Amino acid sequence: MRTLVDIIEQHIRSMIDRSADGSISIQRAELAEQFRCVPSQISYVIDTRFTPERGYIVESRRGGGGYIRIVRVTGGGRGAQLLRVLAEEVGEYIDQRRAENIIERLRDEGFIDERQAALMRGAVRRESIPVELPLRDALRARILYNMLTALAAVEQQMRRAQRGRKA
Amino acid sequence: MRTLVDIIEQHIRSMIDRSADGSISIQRAELAEQFRCVPSQISYVIDTRFTPERGYIVESRRGGGGYIRIVRVTGGGRGAQLLRVLAEEVGEYIDQRRAENIIERLRDEGFIDERQAALMRGAVRRESIPVELPLRDALRARILYNMLTALAAVEQQMRRAQRGRKA
DNA sequence: ATTTGTTTGACTTTGCCTGACCTTGAGCAA
DNA sequence: TTGCTCAAGGTCAGGCAAAGTCAAACAAAT
Numbered sequence: 142m143r144t145l146v147d148i149i150e151q152h153i154r155s156m157i158d159r160s161a162d163g164s165i166s167i168q169r170a171e172l173a174e175q176f177r178c179v180p181s182q183i184s185y186v187i188d189t190r191f192t193p194e195r196g197y198i199v200e201s202r203r204g205g206g207g208y209i210r211i212v213r214v215t216g217g218g219r220g221a222q223l224l225r226v227l228a229e230e231v232g233e234y235i236d237q238r239r240a241e242n243i244i245e246r247l248r249d250e251g252f253i254d255e256r257q258a259a260l261m262r263g264a265v266r267r268e269s270i271p272v273e274l275p276l277r278d279a280l281r282a283r284i285l286y287n288m289l290t291a292l293a294a295v296e297q298q299m300r301r302a303q304r305g306r307k308a
Numbered sequence: 309m310r311t312l313v314d315i316i317e318q319h320i321r322s323m324i325d326r327s328a329d330g331s332i333s334i335q336r337a338e339l340a341e342q343f344r345c346v347p348s349q350i351s352y353v354i355d356t357r358f359t360p361e362r363g364y365i366v367e368s369r370r371g372g373g374g375y376i377r378i379v380r381v382t383g384g385g386r387g388a389q390l391l392r393v394l395a396e397e398v399g400e401y402i403d404q405r406r407a408e409n410i411i412e413r414l415r416d417e418g419f420i421d422e423r424q425a426a427l428m429r430g431a432v433r434r435e436s437i438p439v440e441l442p443l444r445d446a447l448r449a450r451i452l453y454n455m456l457t458a459l460a461a462v463e464q465q466m467r468r469a470q471r472g473r474k475a
Numbered sequence: 476a477t478t479t480g481t482t483t484g485a486c487t488t489t490g491c492c493t494g495a496c497c498t499t500g501a502g503c504a505a
Numbered sequence: 506t507t508g509c510t511c512a513a514g515g516t517c518a519g520g521c522a523a524a525g526t527c528a529a530a531c532a533a534a535t
Contacts, residue, residue, distance in 0.1 A: 143373065144372055144373035144490090144491065144492095145491075145492075146490090146491065146492090147373075168513080168514095169513080169514060169515095170512090170513070170514085178492075178493085179492075179493050179494065180513095180514075180515095181492080181493070181494080181514095181515085181516080181517095182491085182492060182493075183514095184514080184515070184516085185491075185492075189490090189491095201513095201514060201515085202499085202500075202513085202514075203498070203499040203500060203512085203513050203514045203515075204498090204499050204500025204501055204511090204512060204513050204514080205500065205501045205502070205511075205512045205513060206500080206501070206512080206513075207499085207500075207501095207512075207513035207514055208513085208514085209514075253423075255462055255466070256424060256459060256462050256463070256466075257423060257424060257427060259458040259459050259461065259462040260424055260427050260428065260431075260455045260458060260459050261427060262458055263451075263454035263455040263456070263457065263458030263459065264427075264431040264451050264454060264455050266454050266458075268450065268454060269447070269450045269451045269453075269454040269455075270447060270450070270451070271447075271450060272439075272443075272447070276439075280436070280437060280438075280439070280447070283435065283436045283437070283438060284430075284431050284436045284437070284451065286436075287430040287431065287433050287435060287436045288427050288430040288431050288436075289430075290430065291426045291427060291429060291430030292423065292426055292427055292430070294426065295422060295423050295426040299422075311480090311481065311482095311532095311533095312481075312482075313480085313481065313482090335523080335524095336523075336524060336525095337522090337523070337524085345482075345483085346482075346483055346484065347523095347524075347525095348482085348483075348484075348524095348525080348526080348527090349481085349482060349483075350524095351524080351525070351526085352481075352482075356480085356481095368523095368524060368525085369489090369490080369523085369524080370488070370489045370490060370522085370523055370524045370525075371488090371489050371490025371491055371521095371522065371523055371524080372489095372490060372491040372492075372521075372522050372523065373490080373491070373522085373523075374489085374490080374522070374523035374524055375523085375524090376524075476535100477534100477535080478533100478534085478535075479532100479533080479534075479535090480531100480532080480533075480534090481530100481531075481532070481533090482529105482530080482531075482532090483528105483529085483530075483531090484527105484528100484529095484530105485526105485527095485528095485529105486525105486526085486527090487524100487525075487526070487527100488523105488524085488525070488526095489522100489523085489524080489525095490521105490522085490523080490524105491520105491521085491522080491523095492519105492520085492521080492522100493518105493519090493520080493521100494517105494518100494519095494520105495516105495517095495518095495519105496515105496516085496517090496518105497514105497515075497516070497517100498513105498514085498515070498516095499512100499513085499514080499515095500511105500512085500513080500514100501510100501511090501512085501513095502509105502510090502511090502512105503508100503509085503510085504507100504508090504509080504510105505506105505507085505508090505509100
């Protein structure tokens, strides 16, 4: 069964896709009415699905004429560089949700394919690291970091090989 | 007398047989009600009968809109090969050397490509799992296990999608 | 008798959804 | 200005809906 969150998420994504500049402005109450739910449900969707890790920036203003603005930021096509930036972002601890967000973003931007995403998700699952918090989040951070840097290294290597072949 | 486990297993198998793509989605509570047993009985059936060793992969989600998805990995595709290697060579503990040997072999045989290999090597590095032995080798085994099953599931999924497109 | 496998149910964790209440900003009137 | 009112969005705790875990009781097999 698809949930309301999923449906609303998809709706927002398609609005962003259709937009010229990868950003949209919405009115929380209005969208809520469209989907016949409470306004805070919209907040929930945004909090869980349009996070910085996934590559979105959200701005909003209250009061009369208020709005919520969702901006999609992309890595600009420089794969290895983005990978290093994300690796930094991982930090010392990371929970499963945030790790999956980062993987989702890489997938979304086309830096990794579905298979690589699956591998990474498998590695950061709770079941892969059956130890107590906060050790679990610390290990997940190390694992994700090492996967990202390993990928960045291969990325660069392939790029070099590619150049060599062309030249 | 056949036990409940057997009956439920049979039922799930036949559902998968009847499915178009070799995978099904069920609701644990609903199935439990059908067989008039507690939900955890369904978990038991799945844990003992639909394992990777037997060629099945299970994914699930909790909470509202939750489900359990069972995928049968068939034939000689990559997914099946990955599961075979998994069943035969990844036990409860695995050291870095053996893990890398497995990854290397998978790459040599063309079951994974260089990027996938790089990701896997990154995940199983000693630096990714900075804890004492024998815990480190145990976690490495879990990580490798989950990466392989996740990849196998996607491979299977892609295989079926491919076949569907051809037909 | 011991061990292995099944069944049950209490408790936990995760994730979605709602509603009550809080904070902020704009417009306007005194 | 100051302050009132109303129109937004923000927060948070709680309820509900799933699946997961685990130990204990029970059954079957050796």
